[in-house]
Amino acid sequence: MKKLIVAMMTGLVTLASTAQPFPNKPITLVVPFPPGGSTDLIARVLAPRLQERLGATAVAVDNRGGATGTIGTGQVAKAPADGHTLLVSSLGPFVIAPHLIKAPYDALKDLDPITIIVQAPNVLVVPAASPHRTMADVMAFVKANPNKMAFASSGNGSSDHLTAELFWQQTGTTGIHIPYKGGGPVMNDLLGNQVDSSFMNINTAMPQIQSGKLRPLVITSAKRSPLLPNVPTLDELGIRDAGVTSWQALAAPRGLPADVKARIHAATLATFNEPAIRTRLLDLGFEMVLNTPEQFAAFQAAEYARWQGLITSRKITAD
Numbered sequence: 001m002k003k004l005i006v007a008m009m010t011g012l013v014t015l016a017s018t019a020q021p022f023p024n025k026p027i028t029l030v031v032p033f034p035p036g037g038s039t040d041l042i043a044r045v046l047a048p049r050l051q052e053r054l055g056a057t058a059v060a061v062d063n064r065g066g067a068t069g070t071i072g073t074g075q076v077a078k079a080p081a082d083g084h085t086l087l088v089s090s091l092g093p094f095v096i097a098p099h100l101i102k103a104p105y106d107a108l109k110d111l112d113p114i115t116i117i118v119q120a121p122n123v124l125v126v127p128a129a130s131p132h133r134t135m136a137d138v139m140a141f142v143k144a145n146p147n148k149m150a151f152a153s154s155g156n157g158s159s160d161h162l163t164a165e166l167f168w169q170q171t172g173t174t175g176i177h178i179p180y181k182g183g184g185p186v187m188n189d190l191l192g193n194q195v196d197s198s199f200m201n202i203n204t205a206m207p208q209i210q211s212g213k214l215r216p217l218v219i220t221s222a223k224r225s226p227l228l229p230n231v232p233t234l235d236e237l238g239i240r241d242a243g244v245t246s247w248q249a250l251a252a253p254r255g256l257p258a259d260v261k262a263r264i265h266a267a268t269l270a271t272f273n274e275p276a277i278r279t280r281l282l283d284l285g286f287e288m289v290l291n292t293p294e295q296f297a298a299f300q301a302a303e304y305a306r307w308q309g310l311i312t313s314r315k316i317t318a319d
Contacts (some may be wrong), residue, residue: 001129013173022083026058027051029088032072034065037183038203038286042248043088044240045281046271053267061088067101068157068318069093074104077111081255083264087111091159091247094114095303099155099311100318108304111272112256113296114265118286119247119270122163122199123231129193135218135237138197142173149175152190152198154316159246162307163199163220165314166242167234175225190214201246202285220244236280247289249296261293 027050029043042060042278051059064072073093079085087093098107103112124135142149153161156179168174178195180186183204189195191213199220206227208214216231220243224233234242250268253259269290271277278288291299310316 020270022055022257022263023054024061025084027054027056027073027083028085029059029061030072030085031061031063031088032065032069032078032093032301033090034077035063038120038201038246039090039248040087045277046088046117046250046268049271050264050267053270054263062181067103068097068155070097070101070103070105073107073111076251076319077253079107079253080297081253081257082114083252083256083260085099085253086114086264088117089251089307091249091303092157094249094251096157096159096179096307096311098160098304099308100316103145108301110254112252112261113300114250114256114261115238115268115292115293116247116249116289116291116296116299117268119245119289120202120283120286121219121225121243121245122160123202123205123209123219123225123228124191124197124199124217125205125209126197127190127193128213128215130196130215132197133215135232138217139171139173142171142175146174147176150178150196152178152180152186152195154186155179156183157311157316159244160186160199160201162310162316163242163244165310165316166244167199167239169310170239172244199244221287225285226282243285265293265306 014318029047031040031043033039064075069092073087073089075264076085076087094107097103109158128134151164161179163176164177186198190198202225205214209216216228218237219225219228219231219233222243223234272288272290
């Protein structure tokens, strides 16, 4: 009888604990990269608004960089699926890194997609002193000079690297890929005329484009950017299926309760639909996405297959 009573009391305590309203403790937004990048910016915009809208005691941003974002993402995947640990990440850990290294999670099975918050295209830039003044100049050069033009990237498997690989694949051309350890060194060498070009994220490139130190030649979005209305898209130039957008998304460990997911989703959309926040991010080159969890899941699956195909066919490695 005593055992039965203890079991019943234990069950009641368990039910009481699971029935606690969300949130019942601080929320952590894990960013699987060092501070200072675009993903970190999105997380820090979201954190205080999420705290206010969800009534949380605190919402903290926790930067857990390493292994192209897979360390922090793996930690989120293994966390309790109660809404108190969330992932804010760019596309790499979701659809690219798992094809390049042994990730400690299954990107399609271990994460619960909530929404893609923003996206931003890449833009091919050259130093102001470059002889290439238009994309026609670049095409003429790379066709006449195989493996001569250098394309810098922030690392093997980065979106700027894969954009160059797509460009070469779709145009039947070749070039030299020069991987750096991050975007900062790429910018330094571009400004110093030490490297020919880079398919750089528009957010990173805009200040130097506006200062006249970099020249934009083509953009990887489906339509022209309002920030660069005179820069053509790849599609306009007849270069098909080479469009790339870098995106930042919100996800949770798999198994997030439907009501908790709905509340987090609604609070996130309300945050990024605030006029002041929208304007600020649009001025930086971001485009709002704010899709549903179902749309995010379908898009992730398509992107996962796309990058897997490119990485396999081009024999791209993380080294």
